[in-house]
Amino acid sequence: MKTAEIAQRYLSYFEKNDHLIVPSASLVSDDPSLLFTVAGMVPMIPYLTGVVPAPHSRIADLQKCIRTNDIEEVGRTARHGTFFQMLGNWSFGDYFKEGAIRYAWELLTGSESDGGLGFDEKDLWVTVFETDDEAEAIWRDVIGLKPERIQRLGRADNYWNTGQPGPGGPDSEIFFDRGPAYGQDGGPAVDDNRFLEIWNLVFMQDFIDNIRGKTEFDIVGELPMKNIDTGMGLERVAFLKQGVENMYETDQVRPVLDRAVELSGLRYGAEHADDVRFRVVADHVRSSLMLLSDGVRPSNEGRGYILRRLMRRTVRSMRLLGVDEPVFPELFIASKEAMKSAYPILEQDWAQLSAAANAEEETFRRTLDAGSTILDLALADTKKSGSETLKGSEAFLLHDTYGFPIDLTLEIAEEAGLNVDRVAFDSLMQEQRSRAKADARNRKRQIADVSVYGDLRAKGETAFLGYDELEASSTVLGILVDGQPVRSAAEGQVAEVVLAETTLYAESGGQVADKGVITGPGYALEVLDVQRPVPGLISHTVEVTTGVVSIDAPATTTVDAANRRAARQAHSATHLVHAALRDTLGKTATQAGSLNRAGYLRFDFSWGQALSGDTKTEIEEIANRAVQDGLEVTTRIMSLDDAKAAGAMALFGEKYGSTVRMVDIGGAWSRELCAGTHVASSAEIGLINLVGESSVGASNRRVEALVGADAFREFAAERALVSQLTSALKTPRDQLTERVADLAAQLKAAEKRIAQFEAAERAGRVPAIAQTATSLGALQFVAHDLGEVGGADEVREIATGVRDTFGSAAAVAAISGVANGRPMVVIATNDSARAQGAKAGALAKIAAGVLGGGGGGRDDVAQGGGSDAAALPAAFSAIEQELRRA
Structure with missing residues (x-):
């Protein structure tokens, strides 16, 4: 039985039993504390916790998951995989233990000809929580499973919770016996390799608190609404049904x-x-x-x-x-x-x-x-x-x-x-x-517990009125301070305020949040940020600038009109740049991320190489031609399928509901799914100035542009700069490039000549420095401080020059200098000195130790440095003492 067929049988079975079939959520989790969707229940948490009302009391799904905490086990066991798919059926205050158990057993053991999965009852075992008499009785008396194939286990194996205060409950797991070739008999309590878990039924009935560990917590009461959360591993069922040894040998892998x-x-x-x-x-x-x-x-x-x-x-x-x-x-x-x-x-x-x-x-x-x-x-x-x-x-x-x-x-x-x-x-x-x-x-710890929004979300979705209005009247539904609900917030406090309606745009789709104010009787709030902490709810982070704001108080939201206008220009310009990129580079140059704020846009797209100057100019010209043409911008609300049929781009990696907002610019010239705010005509954008292009990964590029008045100001600044240069260089504008290139060439030539003079000057100093040598037996030792120097190369050049003046006579040159306030010593030795045991690397380490730093290098040339320039005489002395011992 193919993997896709197993999934289809599962979903068809539950659809027949009045379950709403929902599509898989993205692997990129909405939960800010998770990088990925790590379990099938993650997208359902808002429904299970009551933060967001479930769209139906019964749901079934096939959820994509990624889990990497056991990455080292991948390939070593039959069941560890980073990507896996979880089939789940969910009940939100509807059926409970008996319903969940009946459904699971009927689907698992139902004949394949009738749409079941065809497992033999004799191969299935179950576990229940150690105190769950009800679940055991259902398995034994209702399903008819033999008591010896029902095992009770403790909290570590058969109790589910999120690890946070909130819902939890016992579970019942269904196992398949793979046979004696895979381990010893005795059920899942004895061998979880032979007895492979394929389905977990969680009976979410308890409220837990005082969590001290995985198994250490207190059950403090019952949930007002009991839920069912189940998960069946598609890959596990697939390799059992396909008769292969592990998930890596199934038809999809x-x-x-x-x-x-x-x-x-x-x-x-x-x-x-x-x-x-x-x-x-x-x-x-x-x-x-x-x-x-x-x-x-x-x-x-x-x-x-x-x-x-x-x-x-x-x-x-x-x-x-x-x-x-x-x-x-x-x-x-x-x-x-x-x-x-x-x-x-x-x-x-x-x-x-x-x-x-x-x-x-x-x-x-x-x-x-x-x-x-x-x-x-x-x-x-x-x-x-x-x-x-x-x-x-x-x-x-x-x-x-x-x-x-x-x-x-x-x-x-x-x-x-x-x-x-x-x-x-x-x-x-x-x-x-x-x-x-x-x-x-x-x-x-810095992420607020989203469960605090549950009561607020239960009052309904926040109505966003900002597409049509910049100001609207509303009511304060809730206030949070430091993540905790409060009745009011006073002047000077920063708080989150949730309203029934708002005209302030919450950050999403690359567009930053609106600026603005919220006012009411006796109070005024400056809006610092606007976000959607849970689906359907808009929260305003505000500073109370005047008075006290309280729950149930009337409120008026007022958007900063100038900022919104500039943000609309930038967002619509992003759509134009996207269309221009695709027109110039081809259909594979699709959006991989964006940021739009007043006067500025940043756009990432899939492309593997830098854009040429001519290509950037062409993209800019196409986008600005669309601005000049005054293309009409229209929006329509429709189903996702209808929008795709109309040719709308569903941007890569974005998440969409069943109903979407489609934005057209010039009809099909630019057609994308987008919830942002836009201009009514492309002419309102004014101007697009492409100011940057860079790499943001092996296969992604980024363009940056200024929009509207900001674009004009940038062009004006460049014009002023060109004017200053033409005046200072006394060169016509059309000859400016050649003039600057000529000056750069002259400067480079001058720098080369200066370097030659400096090298000659340093070479002229070498004989005098060499004459200061001290005889240490058969070894000549030169220690000289150059004082302030331009860098290590200057010191190294003199050190090797001094060493070379001694020919075949054993010699060690220790030359120091100070660059940017930090002392350095370069040691140079010749063959004869090294034959006597004088190694530059070892001597540099000694000097560096005295200077309060580190050093080392080859036996012939090495360098050390530190932070104490006053210690240079002591460093030379330490080198000399080491050479006397050699």
């Missing part, structure tokens, strides 16, 4: 594994270590593809870092399998073909998905090449020192700074006959993880 096998020339099943690598590749390629399809792009932080790690682990694993050429062009196609029937958007967006993947691989290949060179040098130095172990700090530097995988470092070191200090490496990694966890905890 195996094609990638098989293509990796073909590319490597190896055989799957021949070697355990290689099999793990093949499964890692199969999992990570699919996970990367799905993350890219939801708008995530590789980067060095947040979600982008996780994606980059998955993609680089793929490349590394293929290299360990002997494949050095690019692999994403082959592996991504295999994954797309396996997944496109379930996710058609993969085919639709294939051009930009493949371009992003290929660009990231190319970047990492360069990283690997650079890292290999650095590693080769480190290994050579390790051997030269007589050690058999590469320092953990060097392995960590390669990993942390250059992105060079530790596994590859281990393999290359082993080939060179060396070990790696894993203890030191792991210690440094643990320190890094601890810092990251501390940062994450601190970040989580």
